[in-house]
Amino acid sequence: MKKFGLFIVLLLYVSQVWGQSIIGIDSIPLKGLVLEKNWRWSAGDSPEWANPEFDDSAWKEVNPTQDLANIPNLTTKGIGWFRATLEFSPLVAQQLSTLQISQSVASEIYINGLLARKIGVVSTNPEQVKAVNLFNHYNIGLPYSVSYPYVQISIRVAYEQNPFYNRVGFNQSHCFKATVVATEHASTISRAIRQQTYYGWFQVGVFFILTFLHLSFFSLYRTQRANLYFSLTTLWLGIAFLCIPLTLDYFENLTEYFLAEFVQTIAFPIAYLFLIRAIYEIYHQPTGVLYWMIVVFGILVVISLFTPYSLGSVWAELGTELLMTAEVIRVTALALRRHLPGARLIMIGMGVSLVMFLVFYVDILLKNYGFSPMIESGLGGVITYQIAVLCVPLSISLYLAISFSKTNKELIEKLQENNELSKQNLRQEQEKQQLLAAQNETLEWQVKERTAQLEQSLEELKATQNQLIQKEKMASLGELTAGIAHEIQNPLNFVNNFSEVSMELAQELAEELDREPLDKELLKELAGDLTQNQQKINHHGKRASSIVKGMLEHSRNNTGEMQLTDLNALADEYLRLSYHGLRAKDKTFNAEFKGEFDEKLPKLKVMPQEIGRVLLNLLNNAFYAVHEKERLKIPHYQPLVTVSTRHRQDGKQGTWAEIRVKDNGMGIPDAIKTKIFQPFFTTKPTGEGTGLGLSLSYDIVTKGHNGTFVMESKEGEGTEFIISLPYHLI
Incomplete structure (x- = not known):
């Protein structure tokens, strides 16, 4: 059963x-x-x-x-x-x-x-x-x-x-x-993956430490660009190997795996390109053909990722590693031939790396095709790959560290030499200071002697300047006096003329009284003419008296005190005085002048004698300028001097009284416009001007009255001086 x-x-x-x-x-x-x-x-x-x-x-x-x-x-x-x-x-x-x-x-x-x-x-x-x-x-x-x-x-x-x-x-x-x-x-595979994760983190740590180290080297010595390129190499290698532990231990879904695989695939070519650039910088080599082959291969690898024929990360890494290794060996071999430092060390690292890579990839091929692997232990394969990957970066890092140490040692030696030179320079500087001290004593004595001479010269210059200023004042006074004499001469001529006519009329009247019979109509006519003549004599006599009275007031009021002044009357008076003064000196002088006065211009508190001196100086210069231009016999030229006044409101700057003196003379060249207000500068021939008139006028307006004094001139057309006086002084 x-x-x-x-x-x-x-x-x-x-x-x-x-x-x-x-x-x-x-x-x-x-x-x-x-x-x-x-x-x-x-x-x-x-x-x-x-x-x-x-x-x-x-x-x-x-x-x-x-x-x-x-x-x-x-x-x-x-x-x-x-x-x-x-x-x-x-x-x-x-x-x-x-x-x-x-x-x-x-x-x-x-x-x-x-x-x-x-x-x-x-x-x-x-x-x-x-x-x-x-x-x-x-x-x-x-x-x-x-x-x-x-x-x-x-x-x-x-x-x-x-x-x-x-x-x-x-x-x-x-x-x-x-x-x-x-x-x-069952835990054997998990343990193997965990070992690969640990080795991946180890590689990431090594590469990121090298990145930080060589970036620090580059920050200290920026001329050594090999440290920069090598730090970028280890950075991208660290990113590439970071994908291994992330894939094995952290990323759960397939999308994350693909993303890590993509980053790893493009990170390797970029890292190897920077590695070759570092080798070029180390050996001072130009860019080679293999470098551009690697660039093209890297681009093809990235493009292939988006096609059904992708090489994948393993074969992309293999291709770039083989090309990179070939180029580094070529450049290093040239460096060995030229006996460049560090070439032997990097060549040894490259040789070991190449052997380990060959062993590793041949073992992979044997496993894929079912043959017995060369490395039975998985741990042995990992260690082989670790050695292959790290040999070249570590050898280059070691060379760069040795080079950095050598550079640092050379800098220390140079610093010591500089210290010695500094001490030597200090001794020489002390000797120079002693020599300079002795020379300074000599120079001080010479300076004192020269200073005494300069002070004496300055006193003489001041005396000469005072004489010139006095001469300028006397010249202005002479011109003013000539104008006044000419002004008084006109009414006196009328008085004399009408007096002679009156005497003739009186004699004719006496003769008519002796005749019989008397012609009363004629007597009335003679008496009327005589009365009219006496009125004209009285009028012109008063005119002369007013001129004299004004000059006496001018003389008495010359105290430098501010007075409310009618600028229109002042400008008109000095316009006429200036013209008649020049006419008194030169009978051939002739010019037109006119006044354009603002009738609404309020009186302004100024020192009238000082402003009069300024106006007289400007008017004399204006009449001189038009007279000089007239001598050139320019066709259709008519000399003209204009004096105008204006009441101006200027926003926040307040209210101003403006006086303009304009002529149509030759104007002032641009080259000397900046010098026109300097003391002793003149455009007149030697002996005809002291060069102090405009300088004194500028000081009177700007310093004495807090005004502005501006010149506008165009060569060949004329000059205009603008005086602006503020009303806030009242």
């Missing part, structure tokens, strides 16, 4: 697995058994496909460890099922076993029809699917029984419509990879 019972059970087992794919497991290797064969696949989705009794004999047989693109209709339909049945040998069935999963899709794993684990997010809606990073490993315990050696596995997988699948052609290692391992060895 027992045998019959066992037969019935066996019959039931066979009926369950009949028509299904069976994967026989006779033993489990130490590294685990990868389940690659006897999987059945169907695109689409149905809950019944998780049932262990479902007949999948019509499904296609596929290898799930292939790339996604090789799984039929997965990328088009987005979802499908893998099914397989494991058959354990009695020896294996007695052991605890674990199913380790790594994948680039999202999945739901059913063991004997029961949901064992969800990895990622599986959904019929493509936008909700979340695939996982293929470097993550997930463990699922397998049921075991000697009496029931079969385990049916159904896996529902979903493809994430990730843009990197279409635009970045990274070659995926597998779609879904299931490995049966002994449970006691």
